[in-house]
Amino acid sequence: MVGHARFVWNKALRLNLDRLEQGLPIVWYDDLCGLLRLWKQSEEYGFLAEANAQSLQQKLRDLDRAFTDAFDSAQPMKRLPRFKKRGVGGSFRLPQDVKVENRRVFLPKIGWVGFFKSREVPGTIKNATVTREANGWYVSIQTEAEIPEPNLHIGPAIGVDRGVAVFAATSDGELVDPVNSYAKSMERLARLQRKLARQRKGSRNRAKTRARIARLHQSIRRQRADFLHKVSTRWSKSHALIVLEDLRIGNMTRSARGTVESPGSRIAQKSGLNRAILDQGWDELGRMLGYKLRERGGHRLLVPPQQSSQECSECGHVAPENRTSRDVFRCVACGHTEHADVNAAKVILARGTAARAA
Ligand SMILES: [Zn+2]
Structure with a gap:
């Protein structure tokens, strides 16, 4: 079933990528289902009839969704769907x-x-x-299931700034370390991948190494999920309102905060930053905070991210010069000095509070 589902995904993806290359419109779900029926009747792809028909259609639905997301300008981080590989997973x-x-x-x-x-x-x-x-x-x-309305969550509000060097900073002054489980495991992963490259194709040892790599990936995923669950559960219990930056709006060159850079390095940094964002699961943290707060009668609020790193949380003065280094914020107008990410978190909180009052 997994193999057949992967086959259908890859075949429909290939078809659509070819069409995109030729400047033709994409084939969407309903028509893909029609094609699937034809494939199943053909001699070449008749084997697809072995699988549960709906599970194959669901794969086409997923592909449809993946293409929709990739073309959605509100989701700048989504890319075109990719081919699914044989082997572990699926x-x-x-x-x-x-x-x-x-x-x-x-x-x-x-x-x-x-x-x-x-x-x-x-x-x-x-x-x-x-x-x-x-x-x-x-x-x-x-x-x-029907879930009774939760009681109103009574608790303070915080702003959270999601960063790169610091995974997240709160307006209360808490700095959460980056998820470094990935970084720590990267070295082990690289070693195993070098080993794999040296091993003879089709050998039993190569298969063993491949299995170890897959287990390592699984453990990284679980450590990251565990970390995000702990942070999001703790905050959603202690706070009724959590204000985050709306990352869909863009502002992806935040690593450039207060630093001067050439246009060339901006592209390099952007791809590096995108990876870092994905690694650290900001989207996932935002999603978890959203549903966990809702369950407890609290709220998650997204505010525009523009210049949150250059704005003084004390006097509101906005200037790139406020940012003297990666970590330090020092307001050129009032002299307010603070950890840069905590200052940004306070600015985010103030924006959230203002939006709610309005
Ligand atoms: Zn100031």
Whole structure:
């Protein structure tokens, strides 16, 4: 099922990339489903009929979404979808007829499968996604349930500045270290990848190294998720209003804060910064804060990011000269001096408070 889903994704992606190259419009979901029906009837791709039909359609839906996101100017960080590789990884989603009974799950076309039930499944099952990870198969189940309105969250407000050197700074003065689990594991990863490159293709040792790399990637992902959950849970419990910068608006050259640079280096920095952002999961943190606050009756508020790093949180004076170095903010008008990211977090909080009062 995973292989067939990947095949359908790659085939439809290839078709659309070729069309883009020829200046033709993309083929969207409904027409892709029509093509899928033709493929299944053909001799060459008839094997696709072995898989659950809906799981293949869901892959096409995902592809449709990926193209929509890539062309959405409000999501500057999204890129064109990429081909899925064989090997470890891969997933498929079953949009109906999934059942859970004690410690087994019913997956259409596969049947009842025993599983380790990590938690109760409340509400009505909407769909299930089966994922292949480095150490086995996982199923995640989406459900729907009525949740009572939470009581109003009574707590203070904070602004959070999401940075590069410091992962996040709050208007309370808290500095959260960058997620360096990735950096720490990078060295190990690089070593394993060099080893892999030396090993003979198709050898058993190469397969072992590949499996170790996949497990390392999995562990990095989990450490990062764990870190983001801890920070977002703590803040959403202690604060009723959390103000963040709206990163969709752009302002991606923030590493250039207070420094002079050539246009050439800006491009290099931008790609480096994009990577850093993805590594550290800012989007993910914002998303987690959003739903965790909502569950607790609090609010997440996004404000425009423009010049938050050059504005004085005490007197409001805006000047690039306020930023004397990467870490230090010193207002040329009033002399206010503070950690640059904490000052920015205070500016963000003030913008949020002003927006709510308006
Ligand atoms: Zn000032």
